[in-house]
Amino acid sequence: MRLLLMSDTHLPRRAAELPGPLLAELPRADVVFHAGDWVDTATLDLLRERSSRLVGVYGNNDGPDLRARLPEVARAEIGGLRFGAVHETGPAAGREARCAARFPDLDVLVFGHSHIPWDTTAEGGLRLLNPGSPTDRRRQPHCTYMTATVADGRLTDVVLHRLPPR
Template sequence: MRLLLMSDTHLPKRAKELPPPLLAEIPRADVVLHAGDWVDTATLDLLESRSRRLVGVYGNNDGPELRARLPEVARADLGGLRFGVVHETGPAQGREARCAHRFPDLDVLVFGHSHIPWDTTADSGLRLLNPGSPTDRRRQPYCTYMTATAADGRLTDVELHRLPRRPA
């Protein structure tokens, strides 16, 4: 099962549209996971119309319309793994232990908010993944998203994709 992970799209505030390489990945994915801060409902509508399956949550910059359509925490069984999606996990220091305590029933937690890519594993075995942002790199050198494969209870081929810089 091919997964596409993204977060913090912030459209149309940070960019006018999703980058073409990311849009090209949507039909290749069996499941798209979005960890919040959509900002506009048009992006949610777009992903719902182009995705085979969408698992998403709202973020701190998402207003009432998005909050009415999305949960704060989403869960899905994918490829024999128990996934969770949430926007915010708090400070980087202590994140693994804090998330393992909050989500003891998960194998993988996808999160966003910081715009900083993250891939670690808690002592409990919980894998934490933040795909960064495809539209707002903030202090990072590139805008990013992730892909991965979930099959037979294993997460493999986790890859962070750097997007080309947009012309100034």
């Protein structure tokens, strides 16, 4: 199963639309994750319409309309792995231990908020993935998103994709 991971799209504040290379990945993905800070409901509607399966959560910049349609924490079993998504995980220092304690029942946690790509594994095996932002690089050199594969109960081929400057 092919996964597409994104977060912090902040549309239309940071960009008018999702980048073309990211949109081109949608039909190839079996599951799309969005780890919050959508800002507009149009992006949620677009991803629901174009995705085979969408796992999404709201973020700190998402208003009542999005909060009414999305959970703060989402969970999904995919190919034998237990996934979770949440927007905020707190400061980078201590993140692995904090998330492992908060989510002992997960194999993979997709998160956002910082706009900083992250890929680590906590003691005990929880994989933490932050795809960055496809529309607002902040202090990062590139806007980014991730893809990954789930096969035989394992997460493989985790790739951070850099988007061309707008």
